Amino acid sequence: GAGVSQSPSNKVTEKGKDVELRCDPISGHTALYWYRQSLGQGLEFLIYFQGNSAPDKSGLPSDRFSAERTGGSVSTLTIQRTQQEDSAVYLCASSISGRAVAKNIQYFGAGTRLSVL
């Protein structure tokens, strides 16, 4: 596609429910990143994919968070048993390659605003 696409744009859920957030990167981009941004805060790195592999999951806050990427394209971030502190905007970004520093310009999707009641 022309840009990074994320869905849904907004998600309201009840505490304890599972949610799935989707990211469709720019066509041809091999690297994909998930970030979390709480209101008024900076970007919190969650996980990085190079192709279908996730060399760095160090930012995932707990084992309730998981992510996968299939076909080197679409990625899904899953949050199990959501808690109120999970409320934030979840941003996905992609870049041509995560291996080449000069090609690591990251382009962002519009984000998914998650609200846990």
Add this chain to the structure above:
Amino acid sequence: QKEVEQNSGPLSVPEGAIASLNCTYSDRGSQSFFWYRQYSGKSPELIMSIYSNGDKEDGRFTAQLNKASQYVSLLIRDSQPSDSATYLCAVNVGSNYQLIWGAGTKLIIKP
């Protein structure tokens, strides 16, 4: 721990003046430096990238990099109200893919 520091602001600048935004970083091995603009409620968008010491100009924007002093700055000439946003500085960690992000500086351009 690798860090990127920015003054949170808000930085208030009169319309038509030069806005100067600064960022310092801790990793001497960093090679790529980026400025992103984020409007309220929107996602970050790339403004400038810079990889070598010195200045890089693009329209009203100039990025300045000084690796010896470990700082990168963004100058916005002829500031417009539409430049009002939060500006995020991002720096790669050595040869790593990962970007370390500053918390951002909120810029307000007053008409």
